[in-house]
Amino acid sequence: MAKPRFLLLFFPFFLAALPTAAQPFGRPLTPEEVACEERQLNRLVHRFSSGVGIITVGNAFLWRADPDRTSYQGLAAFGRLEKNLGERVHEESQIAFDLFLRDDQDFLSPQRALLPQATLVRRDAASNLRPATVPLPYLNVVFELAPEVADPTTPLQPIQITNRQAAREGQSDRAGRGLAIDDLLSVCHHELTPFDLRVFSILARTVRASECLLEPFGCQAFIAGHKSVIFRSEEPLSYRINLFSYFSSCDDEGHCSYGEADTALLFHLQVNAAGQLTIGDVQALPWCTGGPVEDQIRCTQFLSPLLGIYVLPPIRPGGERQGEPEFQRGAFLNVVSLSSEFNILQDNVNWADLLRDTAWNQGFEWAAAPANACTAEP
Numbered sequence: 001m002a003k004p005r006f007l008l009l010f011f012p013f014f015l016a017a018l019p020t021a022a023q024p025f026g027r028p029l030t031p032e033e034v035a036c037e038e039r040q041l042n043r044l045v046h047r048f049s050s051g052v053g054i055i056t057v058g059n060a061f062l063w064r065a066d067p068d069r070t071s072y073q074g075l076a077a078f079g080r081l082e083k084n085l086g087e088r089v090h091e092e093s094q095i096a097f098d099l100f101l102r103d104d105q106d107f108l109s110p111q112r113a114l115l116p117q118a119t120l121v122r123r124d125a126a127s128n129l130r131p132a133t134v135p136l137p138y139l140n141v142v143f144e145l146a147p148e149v150a151d152p153t154t155p156l157q158p159i160q161i162t163n164r165q166a167a168r169e170g171q172s173d174r175a176g177r178g179l180a181i182d183d184l185l186s187v188c189h190h191e192l193t194p195f196d197l198r199v200f201s202i203l204a205r206t207v208r209a210s211e212c213l214l215e216p217f218g219c220q221a222f223i224a225g226h227k228s229v230i231f232r233s234e235e236p237l238s239y240r241i242n243l244f245s246y247f248s249s250c251d252d253e254g255h256c257s258y259g260e261a262d263t264a265l266l267f268h269l270q271v272n273a274a275g276q277l278t279i280g281d282v283q284a285l286p287w288c289t290g291g292p293v294e295d296q297i298r299c300t301q302f303l304s305p306l307l308g309i310y311v312l313p314p315i316r317p318g319g320e321r322q323g324e325p326e327f328q329r330g331a332f333l334n335v336v337s338l339s340s341e342f343n344i345l346q347d348n349v350n351w352a353d354l355l356r357d358t359a360w361n362q363g364f365e366w367a368a369a370p371a372n373a374c375t376a377e378p
Helices: 006-016 031-046 194-206 324-329
Strands: 048-052 059-064 071-084 087-102 117-122 139-144 158-162 171-175 207-210 225-232 238-250 256-271 277-284 307-311 331-335 346-349
Touching (some): 031 048, 031 059, 031 225, 031 238, 048 071, 048 225, 059 194, 059 207, 087 139, 087 158, 117 158, 158 171, 194 207, 194 225, 194 238, 238 307, 256 307, 277 331, 331 346
Parallel strands (some): 059 225
Antiparallel strands (some): 048 139, 059 071, 071 087, 087 117, 117 171, 139 158, 207 307, 225 238, 238 256, 256 277, 277 346, 307 331
16 A cells, blocks of 8 residues: 655755754765664674573664764663564563763773773663662663674673673673774764764654564564664665564584674654654665675665564553554554565554653744744644
8 A cells, every 4th residue: 555655755845944953964975975874783783692691682772872972872672572472462671771882981991902891881760770689680781892793692891781780781891903903993974963872762662673573473483683773764764674574593513603694774854843653664674685795785684584563652661551552543554574575564554643651752842933834744
């Protein structure tokens, strides 16, 4: 079914009518700037894993949080995202964090050349914390600093935090050459606005993927972990998510293997004159056509993702349970495989409805907006 796109096509004329200095959405990016950041974020998230104890499940997100420095924010969510007796269910706990990457910060030994350093810090006010004495399972986030990363779920030089209120489990730092080897100490562009950062945070709290919500199949042979990077696309009000499914397994003889591949998503957003999100769409980008993995950008690498992907109303983690009413309000992609008849690769998103019961859609004000500017209401 054709998707209504007239509002998205009209919006550039509305945006152009506003004073340049007052526009909160940033300038367009070049394809080269977007490609640079996509490759860099893909290298960064390869070093990342999260889970409940040693089980890598759930949905985790990472995004750049500073226009000029390699500072990142993230969110890892774990819980139920499945069908129960034919009805969809969502409940989760979350751990929010900051990741700071700095060049030449390791001053421990005057005999050693300065090394890059990474610092991982839990944001307690935005996390579901547990007592220090709680046994497994508890939430954890791990970032690997080794020069080479074959399997980030078994790190050699990790920094790690958990959601336990225990000493040294809320912050971790370490020096490592891997940051420089992967070129993670510089930014690809400086075009990052407060509006972008708000959108990144909203996407991290509304986009959820699960094999158990795949239609009509449900859970398959295994359930992977999911880790995503969020970043700007070329045009203002367009955003990308590379959603990596990853899985590590070992045979009876102790031989282990690790694999990951991404499903690439593109979001177009629409706002009204107050800067509030109103409507938009989400689509899975076409499958990659081959070539080296590092060149497979702006396309879906994973030939058979077997994922149900929802854009849901934000949940209150650690206490709220969502059911069919919330799922029916959400957008849905059914990403099965390259040629599946069951694929649903695009859907509309009613952001005004998804955020209606929250304080997250108060909008941005800008000066001198024309009195007759299009409000872009759905």
